[in-house]
Amino acid sequence: MPILYEHVFSKSPERVVTVAKKPTSLVIDLLNEGKTASIKDTTQWVGTPFVVYGSLWSSATGAYVKDKTVRLMKRVNTGAWTEIAKVSTGTSGIFEWKGTLSPAGTHTYQWIFDGDDEYEGCAKAVRLFAR
Numbered sequence: 001m002p003i004l005y006e007h008v009f010s011k012s013p014e015r016v017v018t019v020a021k022k023p024t025s026l027v028i029d030l031l032n033e034g035k036t037a038s039i040k041d042t043t044q045w046v047g048t049p050f051v052v053y054g055s056l057w058s059s060a061t062g063a064y065v066k067d068k069t070v071r072l073m074k075r076v077n078t079g080a081w082t083e084i085a086k087v088s089t090g091t092s093g094i095f096e097w098k099g100t101l102s103p104a105g106t107h108t109y110q111w112i113f114d115g116d117d118e119y120e121g122c123a124k125a126v127r128l129f130a131r
Helices: none
Strands: 025-032 049-058 069-076 082-088 094-100 105-113 122-130
Touching: 025 105, 025 122, 049 069, 049 105, 049 122, 082 094
Parallel strands: none
Antiparallel strands: 025 049, 049 094, 069 082, 069 105, 105 122
């Protein structure tokens, strides 16, 4: 005859697992149009064309983060932030954007990755001065 045990349970110790998103960072450089010199934090003439090179990096994977959207915000002097572009990190994790300085004043560009289900968001700001 089988033995029936009612209300008998085995108790295993509880285990807590913390799951976190992978951290990210943006690396940004502003170059002159000929791509021969960095112009971050410098004074340039109004109408000066420039190129932004950037990458989205994850220290958790030790690699560029591919196929993500990065937004570009711009503020002149102390004015309001305006979104002026969206770029993709593509298959390399690297992006490029071309701009022209106008009007005169302090131009602050902020690149923003909003994050997603896998990666944390991040932002990086750089400045140029137009006269």
